[in-house]
Amino acid sequence: MLAITILGNNSAIPAFNRHPTAQVVQTAENSFLIDCGEGTQMQMDRYKIRRSKISHIFISHLHGDHYFGLIGLLTSMGLLGRKSELHLYGPEQLKVILDLQLEVADAHLPYDFHFHALQTEGVIVDEPKIIVECFKVKHRVECWGFLFREQKNLRKIEPDQVKKYNIPTSFYENLHKGDDFISERNELIKNELLTSAVSPPKTYAYCADTIYNEQLIDKVKQVDLLYHEATYLHVLQKKASERFHSTCKEAATIAQKAGVKKLLIGHFSSMYETLEEFKIEASAVFENTELAIEGCTYLV
């Protein structure tokens, strides 16, 4: 299971008590932070996300509402005595900025810090239970989306059946992976007779800031949950595309064309005091849409 907690759902200017972009993706074993707008560490305090549990941080792009809170979080982690590894993924220049900020403060991060510049699409994290891939999206500056895929769940061995067919324990590993068994007498015993399926691996795609872009459809095809920005209502489509942002209707169109299970929209412009219209506009195109609300956790 994946749990996505929204820490900031607004676009550039904090307003109406909405904060710039940040969200946490948690599994039983991992806590990942995606983007880190100003005030993210205070939002983590508010919503009981422990800084110490975050092992990987992904920064989609270097517009301030997606990373101005990062240096504060990184230095606080140090002041709080962190020793464990931290992996940071983002555009190359992010490292230059962080290094400069540490240098002028005569400071360093007193833990095991690894920066990984995003350069090509593909797998960037491969943990026992989860894989993270990055993919390019279209924004005014270099910008990346992230796809979280649970590792394929192993098939469950049925104890009575393996006894009945006399399967040696040395073959159990293969059974977990779905292999059929061939006995000494050359009989084929189908894996389905010996094991049962478990729930399919869950997927979550985060599309960061992006103009309406049908090349995304393939990248997020049939994910369980798609986060897509929806900065404006569709009446402002021209403004949206000029700024390399999407409208609510466009986000829903991508969700619908990609056949995803559920859509989560966010990155709302600070011109909107309330968000009801976003839900109505998106749902008309793609019914299973939810608004990203700060403090709420969406389970996949």
Place this chain on the structure above:
Amino acid sequence: MLAITILGNNSAIPAFNRHPTAQVVQTAENSFLIDCGEGTQMQMDRYKIRRSKISHIFISHLHGDHYFGLIGLLTSMGLLGRKSELHLYGPEQLKVILDLQLEVADAHLPYDFHFHALQTEGVIVDEPKIIVECFKVKHRVECWGFLFREQKNLRKIEPDQVKKYNIPTSFYENLHKGDDFISERNELIKNELLTSAVSPPKTYAYCADTIYNEQLIDKVKQVDLLYHEATYLHVLQKKASERFHSTCKEAATIAQKAGVKKLLIGHFSSMYETLEEFKIEASAVFENTELAIEGCTYLV
């Protein structure tokens, strides 16, 4: 009159709903921001300080808890359509960081922005009603304090008296400044006969982050309000001085030796959940002490 509003009273790590350092100094004509820790723009929203009114920003030093909110505030000002002048004062390298952050975002500040590197002690702002001076304090990195002095108030002309002594209106300007009048018959008419005093100009000194340093005493002598950091209680004096910070008792000692009217202490360590002890410790040395509390405005 000067009004000082506290937006952040904590040291490095935000905790117990206290925020990193920021405060606003307002006169009838001006709004100045001193330091700008992460989340300052949200604190301005909360306490109804309008971003657009700020004309000058002073950054004491480049430890993150004093400036990580600056780039977010500056870019928000642009997004909100600011056109008016903004003057920023701080250590030279601050400009390098800001330029880099704007460059990677392919952004610029669409208003009249002036950066002034702090280099020597003395007057940095000279407005009709107020003067701001900077002075060096002792911290782990280059660090500056700021002294706000109302311009000397002009003496008030007494209408009945100037009529009685037949003073020409062309001399009124001199009377305001305190000059005596010499008549055509060479009679000296003392200024005190013709004008009355108005309230003396008010002063506020902000000492930023500093180790206990008696050289400060001369610089803040007899100010109406002294803000002095008090990161720790005195039982942690060793820790304080190792980190180039002051204890509560040390802040009060500076206030007492400088003969200031009132002391305001802040920059509390995040190890303290409550602040009562600070008030008790400081008041024992210097009675007229107040805690800097977020959202509170202290009038001078």
